[in-house]
Amino acid sequence: MTAIVIQGVRPYGEDAVDLVINDGVITEILAPGTGVGTIIEADGLIALPGFVDLHTHLREPGREDAETIETGSQAAALGGFTCVHAMANTDPVADTAGVVEQVWRIGREIGLIDVRPVGAVTVRLEGTQLSEIGAMANSAAGVTVFSDDGKCVHDALLMRRALEYVKAFGGVVAQHAQEPRLTENAQMNEGELSGKLGMVGWPAVAEEAIIARDVLLAEHVGSRLHACHVSTAGSVEVIRWAKSRGVNVTAEVTPHHLLLTEDLVATYDPVFKVNPPLRSTADVLALRQALADGTIDAVATDHAPHPHEHKDCEWGSAAMGMLGLQTAFSVVMETMVEPGLLDWRGVADRMSVRPARIGAVATQGHALEVGALANIVVVDPDARWTVVPEQLASKSSNTPYAAREFPGVVVHTFFEGRPTVLGGKIA
Amino acid sequence: MRHLLSAGELDRDTALLILDTAAEMSALSERSVKKLPTLRGRTVVNLFFEDSTRTRISFELAAKRLSADVINFAAKGSSVSKGESLKDTALTLEAMGADAVVIRHWDSGAPYRLAHANWIGGSVINAGDGTHEHPTQALLDAYTMRKHLRGGQGALEGVRVGIVGDVLHSRVARSNVLLLQTLGAEVTLVAPPTLLPIGIEEWPCEVSYHIDEVLPKVDAIMMLRVQSERMKDAYFPTAREYSRLYGLGGERMKLLPEHAIVMHPGPMNRGMEISAEVADSAQAVMVEQVANGVSVRMAVLYLLLGGAKELSE
Numbered sequence: 188m189t190a191i192v193i194q195g196v197r198p199y200g201e202d203a204v205d206l207v208i209n210d211g212v213i214t215e216i217l218a219p220g221t222g223v224g225t226i227i228e229a230d231g232l233i234a235l236p237g238f239v240d241l242h243t244h245l246r247e248p249g250r251e252d253a254e255t256i257e258t259g260s261q262a263a264a265l266g267g268f269t270c271v272h273a274m275a276n277t278d279p280v281a282d283t284a285g286v287v288e289q290v291w292r293i294g295r296e297i298g299l300i301d302v303r304p305v306g307a308v309t310v311r312l313e314g315t316q317l318s319e320i321g322a323m324a325n326s327a328a329g330v331t332v333f334s335d336d337g338k339c340v341h342d343a344l345l346m347r348r349a350l351e352y353v354k355a356f357g358g359v360v361a362q363h364a365q366e367p368r369l370t371e372n373a374q375m376n377e378g379e380l381s382g383k384l385g386m387v388g389w390p391a392v393a394e395e396a397i398i399a400r401d402v403l404l405a406e407h408v409g410s411r412l413h414a415c416h417v418s419t420a421g422s423v424e425v426i427r428w429a430k431s432r433g434v435n436v437t438a439e440v441t442p443h444h445l446l447l448t449e450d451l452v453a454t455y456d457p458v459f460k461v462n463p464p465l466r467s468t469a470d471v472l473a474l475r476q477a478l479a480d481g482t483i484d485a486v487a488t489d490h491a492p493h494p495h496e497h498k499d500c501e502w503g504s505a506a507m508g509m510l511g512l513q514t515a516f517s518v519v520m521e522t523m524v525e526p527g528l529l530d531w532r533g534v535a536d537r538m539s540v541r542p543a544r545i546g547a548v549a550t551q552g553h554a555l556e557v558g559a560l561a562n563i564v565v566v567d568p569d570a571r572w573t574v575v576p577e578q579l580a581s582k583s584s585n586t587p588y589a590a591r592e593f594p595g596v597v598v599h600t601f602f603e604g605r606p607t608v609l610g611g612k613i614a
Numbered sequence: 615m616r617h618l619l620s621a622g623e624l625d626r627d628t629a630l631l632i633l634d635t636a637a638e639m640s641a642l643s644e645r646s647v648k649k650l651p652t653l654r655g656r657t658v659v660n661l662f663f664e665d666s667t668r669t670r671i672s673f674e675l676a677a678k679r680l681s682a683d684v685i686n687f688a689a690k691g692s693s694v695s696k697g698e699s700l701k702d703t704a705l706t707l708e709a710m711g712a713d714a715v716v717i718r719h720w721d722s723g724a725p726y727r728l729a730h731a732n733w734i735g736g737s738v739i740n741a742g743d744g745t746h747e748h749p750t751q752a753l754l755d756a757y758t759m760r761k762h763l764r765g766g767q768g769a770l771e772g773v774r775v776g777i778v779g780d781v782l783h784s785r786v787a788r789s790n791v792l793l794l795q796t797l798g799a800e801v802t803l804v805a806p807p808t809l810l811p812i813g814i815e816e817w818p819c820e821v822s823y824h825i826d827e828v829l830p831k832v833d834a835i836m837m838l839r840v841q842s843e844r845m846k847d848a849y850f851p852t853a854r855e856y857s858r859l860y861g862l863g864g865e866r867m868k869l870l871p872e873h874a875i876v877m878h879p880g881p882m883n884r885g886m887e888i889s890a891e892v893a894d895s896a897q898a899v900m901v902e903q904v905a906n907g908v909s910v911r912m913a914v915l916y917l918l919l920g921g922a923k924e925l926s927e
Contacts, residue, residue, distance in 0.1 A: 374722075379813030385722040385746030385788060388812060455723035455730075499731075501700050503721035503744070 190214070190224030191604065196234040196565055198555040200531035206234060208561040211604030216557055227606065229565050232598055235535045237269025237562035239542040239551045241361070241439050242336070242415060242487035243512065245271070245302070247290070249278025254492035254582045256290065259512070260299040261580040262490070264607040266512040267564035267597040270301035270543070270551045271490075275312070276337040282307035282318035284326035291328035299607045303546060306330040308349045308360060312338050317349060324356035331547040334361035336415055337462075339397060341367050346401060350410035357547060359437075361413040364397035364422070365389075365463065374502065376449045376464045384453060386502075389464045391419040398422050402429035402436050413545055414438040416489050418463040420473035427482045437545050439487035440474050442511055442518035447471075447587060457498045457505030458587050461491070478537060479528040485542040488515045492583035510586040513579050516566060517593035524568070525594060550603075561604040570596040580613070617729045617738040618914055621749040621789035626796050630769060633757050635913035636906070637766060642679070643909065653682035656919055659712040660686045661703065662741075663719040668880060668904070669741050673716045673750075676911035682919075685712075700724060704733035712736050714919055722746035737918045745783045751879055752789035754910040756797055758903050759834050762875050771798035776828045778804040778860055779838030779887055780849075782811050786879045787838060791819050802828050806860065808849040809840075825860055829869035836877040837862050837887045857886055864891040875899045 193206040198216075205222030207215035215222065219230075240263065246254040256273070263271050273290055275281035281290060287304035294302025306323035310316045312335045323330040333353055340346045340362060349360050370393045375381050377388020398414050402425065405412035414426060417438045429436045443461060448468050451459040459465060477483040491508025498505055519538065523529040529537065543552025553559035573592045576584035600608035607614055615628060624632070642648060658677040660670050670686065677684045689703055700719070707715060714737040717725045722744030729738040742748040760766055763773050775794055781787045781803050794801050801819035803810065814821055822828050829835065840860075842853045850856045857863075862876065870876070876888075876898045884890045892898060 377812050379816045382811030382813045382817075383788070385744055385785060387745075390812070455726045496699070499701055501719065501721045501724040501727045503724075504699075 190222070191606070192222035192224045192226050193229050193234060193563070193565060193599070194222060194226050195219040196229035196232050198234045199535060200233045200568070206555070206563070208601065208604045211561055213555065213557055213559045213561050227599060227609070229599065232565045232567050233531060234555055234563055234565050235531065236539040236552055236555060237564050237600065237602065238267045238516065238538045239546065239548060240268050240271040240488050240490070240512065241332070241413070241485055241542045241546055242489045243271040243273055244276070244491045244508070245273045245290070246277065246492055247293070248286070252582070253494050256293045256302060257297050258580055258582045259490070260294065260297045260302065261613055262512040264299045264600050264602065264613065265580050265597060265611070266514070267516050267566065267600055268300055268512060269562035269564070269600065269602045270303060270548055272303045272305050272332055272546055274336045275305045275307040275334060280307050280311050281305065282310050284319065284322040287323050287328040287330050288326050300602055301548065301551060303332070303548060304328050304330055305332045305334050305336070305361065308333045308335045308340050309345065314338060314340060314342055314345065317345070317352065320352055320358065321356060324358060331356070331358050332361050332413070333358055334363065334415065336361065336363045339363050339365040339367060341397070343400060343404070347404050347408060350405055350412065351408045354410050359411040359413050359545060361415050362397065362401050363415050364394045364401070366393040366397050369393035375452045376466050378449070378467060380449055380452065386452070391421050391466070394419055394463060395421040395425055399425045402426070402434045405436055406432065406434045411435045416441050416444065416463055416487065417474065417483060418444045418466050418470065420470045423473050423477040423482055427477070430482065437484040437541070438482070439485045440478055440483045441489045442486060442515045443509055443587060444474055445471065445478070445522040446518050451587070455502050457500065457502050458509065458585055460502060460505050460507050461509050462507040475522055475528055478523060479533070484537065485545060486515060486519055486538050487542065488512050492581050493585050494583060498585045508585070510579060510581050510583060512581070514574060514586065514588055514593065516597055517572070517595045520568065520595035521593060561601050563601040564597060565599040567596045567598050568594070572596050615918060618749055618918065619725050619729060619738065619740045620747050620792070621752040622792035624749070624793065624796060626769065629753070629756070629793060629796055632753055632910065632913050632917060633760060635916060636753070636757050636909040639912040639916070640906070640909040649679050649681060651681045652916060653677065653680040653919055656682045656713040657711055658682045658684050658714045658716065658915065659707050660684065661689060661707065661715050661717045662687070663689050664742070666718055666742065669718060672904070672907045673741060673911050676908050677915055679908070679912055680915055682915070700728065701731070701733050704728055708734040708736070714739060714915065716741045718742045720744055739914060739918065742785050744785070746785050747789045748785040749789050749793070750907070750911055750914060751786050752793040753914070754903055754907040755790055755836065755877060756793055757906045757910050758877065758899055759799070759875070762899065763833050769797040770794060773799040773834065774832045775799050775801050776804055776832040776835045777801060777838065778825055778835065778862070780809045780840045780844065781805045781814070781838070782809045784838050790836065791817055795819070802832070804828050804860065806850055826866065826869060829866065830871065832870070832874055834875045834877055835862065835870060836879070839879065839881065839883060840887050842886065853886060861887050861889065862892050863889040867892050867895065867897070870897065877903060880904070
């Protein structure tokens with residue numbers, strides 16, 4: 188097998204080099220223009236470790252009309268990801284070894300990214316009985332992340348047990364923090380605007396109260412907690428406090444919560460309907476700051492494809508969620524890199540290194556150095572692009588960024604040393 | 615003006631034009647032949663996703679008095695779960711050539727969506743959307759206040775209005791606050807804190823938890839319907855307690871100035887937010903509100919469907 192040479196690329200935006208890949212591993216880092224093998228032009232482009240998404244809805248099995256593991260894998264690779272965690276709220280729910288192994292195997296066969304199934308915490312996400320967490324952990328899929336995402340594990344005792352139980356498997360409970368009684372039929376962030384629009388509010392306290400409870404539970408039982416899609420300034424404060432106490436808690440923020448605010452709801456266009464909802468500008472700024480200072484560990488897309496008819500309707504009937512895989516990097520660039528909140532090593536840390544560590548994915552999030560597995564993304568920080576929903580690889584088109592121009596283009600992606608994306612197209 | 619979606623989008627001049635036009639329309643209803651040929655050949659669809667006989671027949675009568683063809687379309691349920699979607703219904707009405715769609719929908723913002731999603735080309739009139747707005751109700755309320763308190767002329771500068779009850783779920787309250795502010799009135803909302811939306815302090819009005827402190831200072835008091843089902847969600851302990859603290863009964867009515875009017879958008883819960891004694895008193899103007907509703911809706915249809923030109927000529 189001949190070597191692949193990523194020529195003239197700047198790892199972490201630093202000095203240009205030739206990255207030489209052999210058998211899936213970075214074998215040499217040479218002066219630019221000196222590597223020998225199959226040359227892939229990357230002059231002036233930036234290399235980062237392949238992105239790892241902790242929060243992806245691939246919809247298969249069950250809702251293949253919205254997304255499949257194949258189309259989701261393509262969207263991920265085009266977005267610079269080499270690994271995604273496939274959420275458990277499929278149909279059937281990923282609450283048995285059988286389902287997670289199936290998802291994992293299909294992911295392997297497609298071979299564009301690592302598809303790491305997330306196991307449900309409770310049977311059918313019903314919040315009453317623990318799933319067979321051990322069977323999923325010990326399956327071929329080797330599940331480490333457990334979540335009822337879409338629903339909150341709201342029963343405090345069950346949450347305590349889940350946190351305790353996953354310790355035996357080195358697992359983590361990823362909580363969708365949403366107090367159910369405070370958010371019945373909730374449609375948008377609760378505040379002045381929800382009052383004016385006459386919409387049922389989703390108060391920040393419904394998220395913050397669960398996170399506060401769960402960090403205390405994690406501390407009490409000595410387990411590991413991950414907070415999904417943190418959306419409020421108050422949640423950031425709670426997590427910061429918990430980390431200062433030494434609680435083993437990590438957190439993620441979605442690209443859309445770094446960029447968009449609740450004002451968009453006034454259009455009543457359901458493309459902006461998402462759970463947790465878009466929040467205020469103050470929340471957005473607090474989330475950016477928390478991602479910059481590391482209080483929030485990772486960017487996670489919460490990529491949530493929905494068929495057209497679930498969005499082309501009135502707000503109250505519409506499904507919650509938005510696409511995220513192909514726009515995540517650009518949003519991070521616009522909200523974090525361009526304002527100087529994160530440098531390129533910071534982007535690598537929040538989009539690859541830390542999510543890989545949280546998901547306990549040993550093969551991902553490696554530094555770009557000799558001997559590392561060659562999961563690599565190459566981006567052009569100077570190029571700009573405009574989002575055309577129909578041109579996204581996803582089976583659905585529910586992006587909130589239609590016609591929006593973004594900085595930052597994913598040019599090449601390498602998964603296990605093989606190019607999966609070359610020149611912005613699936614290789 | 616192409617659509618009427620929110621009372622907040624009416625500027626002072628437009629609001630006054632509607633009220634003045636409504637006054638002309640009201641003169642018509644005193645004639646023996648209560649009909650104008652203005653909208654002959656135009657089609658008005660009443661698209662009701664929620665039951666509301668009184669609002670529907672008010673719009674129906676208004677359209678018929680202007681000689682429009684009226685179609686009543688009662689659509690139950692919601693898009694994905696329960697039957698035909700709003701979009702498909704809209705496309706159907708568009709294909710049938712509706713010039714105006716009067717829509718009542720359980721979802722806040724549905725009329726806005728109907729007007730802006732490129733599903734239809736005609737005018738959209740919001741006849742009540744979820745807990746958002748009910749602009750023609752606010753217009754008929756303003757019309758009624760103007761008639762009683764300002765001799766049927768001009769705006770409502772200095773008129774003090776109390777709105778009492780379930781503000782949180784009330785589209786009538788939202789539209790009234792916006793329109794009354796535009797017309798120069800001073801509004802005080804009265805409700806238990808559980809029935810006031812978060813962020814109410816940013817609204818262009820005063821807020822009180824105590825009706826007895828507000829009654830002596832108003833020229834009009836509007837009692838909102840309170841559904842006893844709200845008890846289940848712990849908005850208040852019992853219907854009796856609500857009635858005691860916020861209901862308008864005969865004794866409490868004595869706190870009102872003599873010139874003040876008592877209003878209610880209907881349907882009333884007699885014995886809950888308003889006692890029979892008050893509802894049937896000389897200060898109560900509920901029956902007039904209903905009559906004024908027809909005039910105001912005639913004015914809105916007339917102005918939206920191209921009658922404006924004729925009027926100015």
